[in-house]
Amino acid sequence: DGGITQSPKYLFRKEGQNVTLSCEQNLNHDAMYWYRQDPGQGLRLIYYSQIVNDFQKGDIAEGYSVSREKKESFPLTVTSAQKNPTAFYLCASTPRGYSNQPQHFGDGTRLSIL
Amino acid sequence: AQSVAQPEDQVNVAEGNPLTVKCTYSVSGNPYLFWYVQYPNRGLQFLLKYITGDNLVKGSYGFEAEFNKSQTSFHLKKPSALVSDSALYFCAVTPPNAGNMLTFGGGTRLMVKP
Numbered sequence: 363d364g365g366i367t368q369s370p371k372y373l374f375r376k377e378g379q380n381v382t383l384s385c386e387q388n389l390n391h392d393a394m395y396w397y398r399q400d401p402g403q404g405l406r407l408i409y410y411s412q413i414v415n416d417f418q419k420g421d422i423a424e425g426y427s428v429s430r431e432k433k434e435s436f437p438l439t440v441t442s443a444q445k446n447p448t449a450f451y452l453c454a455s456t457p458r459g460y461s462n463q464p465q466h467f468g469d470g471t472r473l474s475i476l
Numbered sequence: 477a478q479s480v481a482q483p484e485d486q487v488n489v490a491e492g493n494p495l496t497v498k499c500t501y502s503v504s505g506n507p508y509l510f511w512y513v514q515y516p517n518r519g520l521q522f523l524l525k526y527i528t529g530d531n532l533v534k535g536s537y538g539f540e541a542e543f544n545k546s547q548t549s550f551h552l553k554k555p556s557a558l559v560s561d562s563a564l565y566f567c568a569v570t571p572p573n574a575g576n577m578l579t580f581g582g583g584t585r586l587m588v589k590p
Contacts, residue, residue, distance in 0.1 A: 366519075368519075371517075393575070393576060402485065402582060402583070403582060404480075404566060404580040404581055404582040404583050405520075405566070405578075405580040407577070407578075410577070412575060452519055452520070454519075454520075456576045458575075461508055461570050461571075461572055461573060461574055461575065461576045462508050462525070462527045462572075463576065464510055464512075464522040464525060465520075465522075465576065465578060466522075467512075467519030467520040467521070468519050469517070469518050469519045470517070470518070470519055472517070
């Protein structure tokens with residue numbers, strides 16, 4: 363079955379450490395997204411990519427970085443500059459340019475501070 | 477800029493009773509509207525969408541939503557609630573031709589009691 367795989371499910375970060383969250387999809391979707399979910403705040407967009415080798419900042423990009431070297435993969439790095447990284451991180455994808463299509467979501471990575 | 481409001485943090489309903497989860501939006505033009513459901517430690521699952529046409533949209537698991545342009549609302553409904561419907565529900569909106577850039581509401585927790 364096609365879908366989005368996020369790993370790891372749980373991740374712990376030490377002070378001053380960068381960590382990378384994996385997102386892989388086999389839906390042949392062009393567009394991919396990273397969201398941060400905090401309790402009571404809904405989802406906020408961190409970065410998105412409409413096509414390979416191109417990505418754009420979302421509403422809360424500071425302290426995060428991404429790459430899009432392959433269509434299937436959109437890893438997110440939480441850098442040491444992100445001072446409050448504890449959250450649930452969700453990756454999503456859609457066919458590019460189709461606003462009437464729903465986004466498909468992975469099952470998330472929960473990041474905590476040690 | 478677009479925005480989505482889900483005025484109730486939590487909705488409580490008895491099993492077998494009808495349920496309504498409210499959503500209002502602010503966006504220019506004719507928006508595309510979506511409802512998603514999230515179970516604990518999982519990603520978002522698509523329930524239904526309004527693109528155009530009939531104001532009453534039917535979706536998965538017996539849910540439906542009513543689009544009201546004059547009130548800029550898109551309330552989620554179900555005639556008879558199940559305990560298994562207990563989850564977190566998100567409303568989302570995107571303007572057409574926005575490359576599927578969703579704006580999410582803050583979420584409403586639905587609690588269905590036996």
